[in-house]
């Protein structure tokens with residue numbers, strides 16, 4: 336389901352000692368959402384279960400960031416990311432997400448778990464222009480090649496800051 340929600344520009348904030356938790360299948364369809372998730376996003380459980388996680392997609396999030404996430408978690412590794420998410424009414428909230436694969440007994444990935452907590456405000460401040468440049472680059476390049484272009488831009492910024500990966504970069508901020 337694609338998101339047609341218009342952002343209000345109003346920010347919501349996660350309480351310091353709470354976690355937004357969701358689980359998905361291997362394609363990113365929501366299979367579980369905790370109470371805090373529903374409270375902050377404004378959705379009921381019945382709005383979420385079986386729905387693609389991009390229901391929360393905010394237009395300020397670069398596609399390149401999600402590509403990096405999928406490339407990482409689908410190979411069985413965990414991923415950390417700063418994410419801006421859209422609520423049902425168009426408000427938004429920033430989180431630091433940790434996404435990990437779930438496995439069956441045979442070692443196959445059966446889905447993913449995301450645990451999100453309150454991000455550091457100074458990191459959000461530092462990342463807003465980074466994500467904005469990536470989104471602008473994606474628009475400039477157009478659908479074909481957009482993700483490669485914005486990822487290359489991200490990696491340049493990460494390297495300029497003296498890091499090898501987006502994750503070590505954000506976790507160092």
Ligand SMILES: Cc1cc2nc3c(=O)[nH]c(=O)nc-3n(C[C@H](O)[C@H](O)[C@H](O)COP(=O)(O)O)c2cc1C
Pocket residue numbers: 357358359362363387388389390391392393396398401418420434447448449
């Ligand atoms: C466990 C898990 C949690 C996710 N959480 C979010 C999220 O909070 N916000 C979001 O926009 N996308 C989230 N995604 C990624 C979406 O599935 C999707 O890739 C992304 O929103 C980009 O959607 P699009 O390619 O349709 O633009 C999550 C994916 C997984 C596997």
